Amino acid sequence: MRKITAMVIAFGCLALVTTSCKEKKSTGSQEESKSEMQQKVEEYAYFDLTADLSKLSESERKLLPIFFEIGQIMDDLFWEQTFGDETLLDTITDPWVKEFALINYGPWDRLDAEKPFVSGYGPRPATANYYPQDITRAEYDAFADPLKSSHYTILTRDENGNLKTVGYYEAYKEKLDRVCELLDQAIEITDNPSMKKYLVERKKSLQTNDYYPSDMAWMDLRNSNLDFVFGPIENYDDAFNSVKTSWEAFVLVKDVDASTKLAKFVQMLPQLQKELPCDPAHKNYVPGTSSDMNLYDVVFYGGDCNAGGKTIAINLPNDDRVQAKKGSRRFQLRNAMQAKFDKIMKPIGEMIIEPSEQSNLSFDAFFWNVTFHEVAHGLGVKQTINGKGSVDEAMQTENSSWEEAKADIIGLNLVCNLIEKGEISDITVEEAITTYIVGLLRSVRFGASEAHGIANMMCYNYMFENGAFTRNGNGTYHINYEKARKAMEGWIALILKTQATGDFAFASQYSKDHGTIGPDLQKDLNRINKAGIPRDIRFRQGLDVLGVK
Ligand SMILES: [Zn+2]
Known part of the structure; x- marks a missing residue:
């Protein structure tokens, strides 16, 4: 409805203006006629989630509808956790606001510091529904239940108003019982023992x-064309403690x-580590070669990973006990990457x-x-090499941004090295560097206030200050590939030195500057x-989009 009204207004304006400035005015009036909410919704470009299903076995095909249904329940459960008030959507009359609330799973803008965009809502409560909204830090600290910091409990109040913990199963029993029924069907269908x-x-x-136990079993999943990652997984949404999943x-x-x-590159990790351009003392870690790396197309996103900005790579499980025993699995999500490249990067x-x-x-290259x-x-x-304990601890609040900057610039350096060795042959060093610099511009639009943003800015500024690129008079960038190559080496050495010596004072001053x-x-x-x-993407997804009945 709103869209039609907006178009009528735009055409109405056109008829009134004089010929000489028609073009200019008409563009202006069309832009003005878009509400702020429509613009915000359209900052998420649509993309269809499809994949080549020709390699799927018959039983894998039969699993798809079951996995989709479970995925939808995960999506419903996330709404309950992060926002909860199911009547919200019914009360919104503006379709763009409603659409934006769907994208954000609630009334707060996830790509703009969680600012509220539905009238009547204040700042997002740090507790979401993982804790009572009126909980205080002192009350939480004094609460003696060891399960309070479990990844799989919520905190609520008993009839006397005292805090109590409730396990996720008990808290979401009805929906999870339905998931279990669906899982029984899937267990019956699959003919892959490791999937079963x-x-x-x-x-x-x-x-x-x-x-x-199920994270361990997931690490052993073999010979499957289909994968299904589901459950309570990441803790980013818990702004009170970063614990609840x-x-x-x-x-x-x-x-x-x-x-x-991709798997062959994992075998090369120890060698790649040795070749990092830094003081040998600053690269003393011995990387494992047991972790695998795989390429997937995603056909369904539900819940946390579908809220706001979309994930394009997965590295799981998060449980470090599982990681210590079995490593982790890395997933590159190709179609989601392609969407971000086509709609944003290009x-x-x-x-x-x-x-x-x-x-x-x-x-x-992306x-x-x-x-x-x-x-x-x-x-x-x-x-750290000077008795300050782990890099994570020593770097304190600087840890995440320096770790992200490290991954970013070492990642680029590895790509360039592997191209020069002939191991990556489908792109050139120039492509890797150019695409990297554009990637920094893409990411920094999410703001420079959190870890990834600060990391991006440190990388961007280091490259710029060291001549990797210059600005032409008209605002376009000219890249100096030779200087870019040197700059990445200098930046890697500086980051690894800072991490290896746990130099928090330097790190915080540097990131400020x-x-x-x-x-x-x-x-x-x-x-x-x-x-x-x-700024980001959203998905059209479902069995119909996938072409499955
Ligand atoms: Zn990262």
């Missing part, structure tokens, strides 16, 4: 609130051939990079950069935003 084992264990986890689901179709090619690059270098912008960002998290240094958006970059970002280039 995983689903059996996952069902038990849902009922016992103990996810360790959020329900989510990914249904994934594996590209077996491409995954085999238009940004075409606007920002000087025309003669635009041919160096490529999806394959793919390799993201893939090796994940790999790079597993390289470098984990323990170099982790912010300067005036020139702000102008670039304004141009990008003004051009209406999407």
